[in-house]
Amino acid sequence: MLSNDLTAMLQIDYPIIQAPMAGGITTPELVSCVSEHGALGSIGAGYMTPQSLRQHIKDVQKRTSNPFSVNVFVPNTFNVSEEEVEASVNQLRPIRKALGVEGGNPSLPTPASMKRNFEEQINVILEEKVPICSFTFGFPPEEVVAELKKENVILMGTATTVNEAILLESKGMDMIIIQGSEAGGHRGHFLAERDQSLIGLMSLIPQVSDHVTVPVIAAGGIMDARGLVAARYLGASAVQMGTAFLTCAESGAHPTYKEAILNANEDDIVLTQAFSGKWARGIKNTFIDDMKGYTSVPPFPVQNTLTSAIRKASADQYNPAYMSLWTGQNPRLATDLSAATFIQHLVQEVKVITR
DSSP: OOOOHHHHHHTOSSSEEEOOOTTTTSOHHHHHHHHHTTSBEEEEOTTOOHHHHHHHHHHHHHHOOSOEEEEEEOOOOOOOOHHHHHHHHHHHHHHHHHHTOOSOOOOOOOHHHHHHHHHHHHHHHHHTTOSEEEEESSOOOHHHHHHHHHTTOEEEEEESSHHHHHHHHHTTOSEEEEEOTTOOEEOOOOSSOGGGGOOOHHHHHHHHHTTOSSOEEEESSOOSHHHHHHHHHHTOSEEEESHHHHTSTTOOSOHHHHHHHHTOOGGGEEEEOTTTSSOEEEEOOHHHHHGGGOSOOOOTTHHHHHTHHHHHHHHHTTOGGGSOOBOOSOGGGOOOOOHHHHHHHHHHHHHHHHO
């Protein structure tokens, strides 16, 4: 139950992966602690500049010689009009005023700038000899796959449906992370729309396992040994846990964010695209309520950029009302343990359940 072909391939002791949560959560302390204690730590590089990513990797490498992974967002094309941007700016203006956010609008990302950042991130991963790379929001170009495989980098893709998993395997992914509808944060779907991609993890695991030959990693709502054991029995080779590590002591999540999760119930969790323009699961708050009347927002990453100052100001003021409080559907199971203690307890509980 605690060792298999996947753990051997990744050179880890336990089939446990700390999810690569972007936005400053995956500190070098968290990633290295997870890797030092037998699981796989992951850097969430989605919003990092290449320079920041390089420093982050070096900081992890100083703390551990064990394997860890880096996750990057696959850049997608997007179109946004000046009218859409202006409409969103107008919607957000009263909130900016209430929070005291001053200054003009930030420089907006373009498909070209996102592609350039992705390519530079890949170069950093290669230059710093990161052993494992995972992808979200699609699959990387063929030449990127070839370049990474040439350097023996293990590749993981993220799927929300069986068809996405099959496609990712055909594109050269060595392992498939399957994201159930329970998962917190951004939805990783890229073939179908949101409604067609909200498959529960317990239904998704056996179906994907029956249709791909590479190892399957289960993600979404797994918070303890019961979830890990269930996922393994259904056909997953490992689990990826996000919210469970987000509230750990070493996580870079804001204290207000951690507190919100530790005090949330399952019926507080909703899907929204108001913060970023991409569907994501988190705790319902004032911002989500205020944005309900708007049926359209600019696509990701434009809306994400437009709301960045609001989210930062809200965090700076320790005010959860306008923060993006991403979390999965099992917040009642969250703890505030250290990552090391959490892993130790998790492994011990698995042994008890499966003895």
